[in-house]
Every structure is written in structure tokens, then in C-alpha cells.
Amino acid sequence: MVRNIVVIGGNSHPQLTRTICGVLGIPPADVLLSKFAVGETRVEIQESVREKDVYIIQSGGGKVNDHLLELLITISACKTASARRVTAVLPLFPYSRQSDIPYDKAGAPLVKSSVRDRPSNGYTFESTPPTPGPGVKSEGLGLINGMENFQKSLAKAQIEESNGSPVKRRPANGLPRSDTADSLKSLTANGVPEDSSSNASNSSKINSFQPRPGYKQWVAQAGTLVADLLTCAGADHIITMDLHDPQYQGYFDIPVDNLYGRPLLKSYIQRNIPDYKQAVVVSPDAGGAKRATAIADSMGMEFALIHKERRPTKITDRQNATMMLVGDVRDRTAILIDDLADTSNTITRAAKLLKKEGASKVYALVTHGILSGDAIERINASALDKVVVTNSVDQSVHLRRCPKLEVLEVGHVFAEAIRRVHHGESISVLFQYD
Numbered sequence: 001m002v003r004n005i006v007v008i009g010g011n012s013h014p015q016l017t018r019t020i021c022g023v024l025g026i027p028p029a030d031v032l033l034s035k036f037a038v039g040e041t042r043v044e045i046q047e048s049v050r051e052k053d054v055y056i057i058q059s060g061g062g063k064v065n066d067h068l069l070e071l072l073i074t075i076s077a078c079k080t081a082s083a084r085r086v087t088a089v090l091p092l093f094p095y096s097r098q099s100d101i102p103y104d105k106a107g108a109p110l111v112k113s114s115v116r117d118r119p120s121n122g123y124t125f126e127s128t129p130p131t132p133g134p135g136v137k138s139e140g141l142g143l144i145n146g147m148e149n150f151q152k153s154l155a156k157a158q159i160e161e162s163n164g165s166p167v168k169r170r171p172a173n174g175l176p177r178s179d180t181a182d183s184l185k186s187l188t189a190n191g192v193p194e195d196s197s198s199n200a201s202n203s204s205k206i207n208s209f210q211p212r213p214g215y216k217q218w219v220a221q222a223g224t225l226v227a228d229l230l231t232c233a234g235a236d237h238i239i240t241m242d243l244h245d246p247q248y249q250g251y252f253d254i255p256v257d258n259l260y261g262r263p264l265l266k267s268y269i270q271r272n273i274p275d276y277k278q279a280v281v282v283s284p285d286a287g288g289a290k291r292a293t294a295i296a297d298s299m300g301m302e303f304a305l306i307h308k309e310r311r312p313t314k315i316t317d318r319q320n321a322t323m324m325l326v327g328d329v330r331d332r333t334a335i336l337i338d339d340l341a342d343t344s345n346t347i348t349r350a351a352k353l354l355k356k357e358g359a360s361k362v363y364a365l366v367t368h369g370i371l372s373g374d375a376i377e378r379i380n381a382s383a384l385d386k387v388v389v390t391n392s393v394d395q396s397v398h399l400r401r402c403p404k405l406e407v408l409e410v411g412h413v414f415a416e417a418i419r420r421v422h423h424g425e426s427i428s429v430l431f432q433y434d
């Protein structure tokens with residue numbers, strides 16, 4: 001039994017909380033998590049957490065936005081109730097799959113051709129602007145969205161204000177609202193504010209306003225915001241598993257422990273796939289190649305990669321990308337490895353291709369089985385023989401609907417991580433998967 005520790009389970013995955021508490025030998029904390037009639041989240045911590053080491057378990061998937069807000073409010077409640085340390089345990093981290101800019105068939109961002117074809121700066125989708133530094137003139141790109149112009153107009157506004165001239169106020173972040181016609185009137189073609197005296201010449205630019213190709217400043221980077229929200233709510237530490245992009249840890253200025261699901265997947269392969277050394281580990285896309293090769297290399301297995309031949313035309317149109325297999329799976333078992341399955345398009349399309357290329361059997365081993373919408377129906381109707389996921393997301397409903405689904409328990413991994421963090425022990429042993 002671990003002392004002076006409090007484990008609070010959010011509404012996303014009560015079963016996982018029970019498992020973790022069972023391993024730690026403590027009961028889950030008494031909390032009231034509900035909603036007011038209007039739909040706002042209500043949290044009451046019904047026992048003292050003063051000077052306690054608190055762990056709040058809340059996973060992504062399902063009603064992800066509700067769960068995230070519930071987590072933020074619970075963290076804040078614990079901090080204001082004088083918890084010594086609050087750790088957010090997010091088996092599947094929500095919003096860590098960064099948003100992407102829409103592409104056209106050639107892989108360029110979807111901006112109007114008049115802008116894309118503009119020969120002026122030579123930047124392409126693949127290129128990056130130079131790093132501003134001594135002797136490098138930004139030409140409106142340094143810092144890079146034209147902060148130079150912005151700072152000039154800000155200085156001018158300050159002079160006008162000190163002279164008593166009326167000055168148009170901006171929000172606290174210094175940027176104009178981008179969702180009103182008024183705000184567009186004060187934007188240059190670079191998307192930077194311009195002083196009001198040139199508004200007349202700007203009016204002709206309103207309709208031609210476009211973001212620069214190669215930049216993503218117009219796409220919400222929700223991952224950054226979520227990292228900030230967690231820290232701002234009072235989280236002192238994050239424990240998660242198989243982040244879609246491990247570099248997401250760098251978005252935080254608090255410690256993030258990104259546990260690996262690989263030992264569980266490897267162990268499944270060794271125990272359940274006959275003659276597994278002859279099987280081929282397959283990554284269903286280039287983004288997951290590192291993840292899959294790590295398993296293949298450590299188990300002395302062969303590796304193949306599915307390459308998406310071109311970018312889909314829209315974010316929501318990923319299933320239209322053409323797939324090609326790089327490697328040989330004929331008459332062998334293929335084991336797809338991925339971090340998550342959401343719509344299941346990726347793994348079901350990959351399975352179809354692998355069977356077409358002669359694979360005798362296709363397994364999909366995925367850490368996070370989000371399985372949204374009709375993902376289960378898609379799996380049931382697919383060429384996949386078996387789908388293995390962990391219970392980082394609650395699988396009870398999925399299990400009832402999908403005979404091909406098998407679930408690996410992650411509760412003991414998180415319980416051990418919590419125990420070690422609580423005692424100040426190293427948890428690097430949980431990162432080793434060879």
C-alpha cells in the first residue's frame with residue numbers, strides 16, 4: 001500500500017482507475033464529477049488532498065472535450081485545495097496529434113493559385129525562411145510574420161495616443177480580431193496590421209488577402225494550447241503513453257513521462273503469433289516507420305513499409321491517398337504496428353493491400369484503440385484477421401461489438417509509473433523495450 005497519495009479517476013475510463021488503484025492497494029478518491037443543467041462541468045473533491053501527492057487519471061477518446069475540461073477543473077480544484085503535487089495521467093493524450101494544413105494533389109498547401117504561383121520570394125512548400133540574425137534583413141518575413149511592420153504601427157499608435165489622437169484599440173495580444181470584416185481592413189497581404197492612414201489603399205487588398213504558402217500560422221495548433229491549459233490549471237507533472245509525436249513533450253515546461261506501449265505489443269507477438277520470427281512487421285505509413293522498426297529490429301524480424309503515394313486533397317479525405325507496399329509479405333504473416341486507430345481507415349486499407357500482396361494473415365497491433373464512429377464496422381468487414389489494442393482508451397463497448405478485437409491491460413504499467421514517481425524512483429525502466 002502506498003501512503004499519502006490520492007488517485008482521482010475522471011469519467012473517461014473508470015475501469016482503468018479501478019485497476020490502477022487495485023495495483024497500488026488504495027481506493028479511488030471520493031469525488032463528485034457531474035454536470036450542471038446547462039452542460040457545464042461540475043467537480044467536487046469530497047476528501048482532503050492537503051499536502052497530498054495527487055494523480056488524476058483521464059484519457060482521450062470518447063467525449064474528449066468534456067473529459068479534457070473535467071481534467072482541467074479537477075487539477076485546479078486540487079491545487080486550490082492545497083495538494084502538494086498534481087500529476088495528470090493521460091494514457092491517451094488528447095490533441096497531441098497536431099493539426100495539419102490541407103494539401104493539394106501535388107503536396108502544396110491549399111491556397112489560391114494566384115498566391116501560390118507568385119514568383120516573388122522563391123519559397124515553396126518544402127522550403128523554410130532564413131533565420132533572422134545580424135545582417136539578415138527580414139523583408140517583412142523576419143520574426144517572421146512581419147512583426148517589423150507591426151512594431152512600427154504600434155510605435156506610431158503610441159505616439160498618436162500621447163498626442164491625444166483617437167487610437168483604435170486592439171485585444172490584449174496586440175493582434176486584430178481575424179474574424180471580422182473590420183479587422184481584415186487593417187491587415188496587409190502578409191496578415192500583419194497596418195496603420196489606419198493606409199486603410200484606403202488596403203480596401204482593394206481585402207478580397208485578395210491570403211496566407212503565404214509554406215506557413216502554417218492560420219492553422220490552429222491546438223496541441224500547444226492544451227499543453228498551456230494543463231500547466232495553467234496547475235499540473236506539476238504529466239504521465240502519458242506513446243505520444244503520436246514524442247516531440248510534443250517539448251511543448252511543456254513541466255516534466256512529461258511518455259511511457260512505451262511496445263513491451264506489451266512485443267510480448268503479445270512472442271506469445272500469440274505462431275512462428276513470429278517469420279512474420280513481417282509493417283508500418284502502415286511513413287510517420288510510423290520509426291515506431292515499427294524499433295519493434296522489428298529488437299525482435300530480429302523483417303520490416304516493410306506502406307507508402308502513401310500522394311497527399312490526400314483534404315484533411316478529411318485521407319482514405320483517398322493511394323498506398324504502395326515497400327517490402328515483401330507474400331505467404332507470410334504481416335503485423336501492422338501503429339500508435340493509434342481512430343477511424344481505422346489506415347489499418348483496414350493497409351490490410352487490404354497486404355492481402356492483395358499475398359500476406360497469409362494480417363494482425364494490427366495498435367497502442368490506442370480510439371475506434372470512433374463506424375471504425376468497428378470497418379474492422380469487422382475488413383481483411384484484418386486480428387486487431388490488438390491496449391485499454392489506454394476504454395474498450396468495453398468495442399469488445400462487445402468486435403470479435404476480431406483483443407485488449408492488452410495497461411493499468412499495471414501506469415500503476416508502476418505512479419508508484420515510482422511518488423517515491424522519487426527512476427521510471428526509465430518502463431521506457432526500455434528491448
Ligand SMILES: O=P(O)(O)OC[C@H]1O[C@H](OP(=O)(O)OP(=O)(O)O)[C@H](O)[C@@H]1O
Nearest residue numbers: 287288338339340341342343344345346
Ligand atoms: O485510424 P485512422 O483514422 O486512419 O488514423 C490513424 C492514423 O493516424 C495517425 O497518423 P496520421 O494520419 O496523423 O499521420 P502521421 O503518422 O504522418 O502523423 C496514426 O499514426 C495512424 O497512422
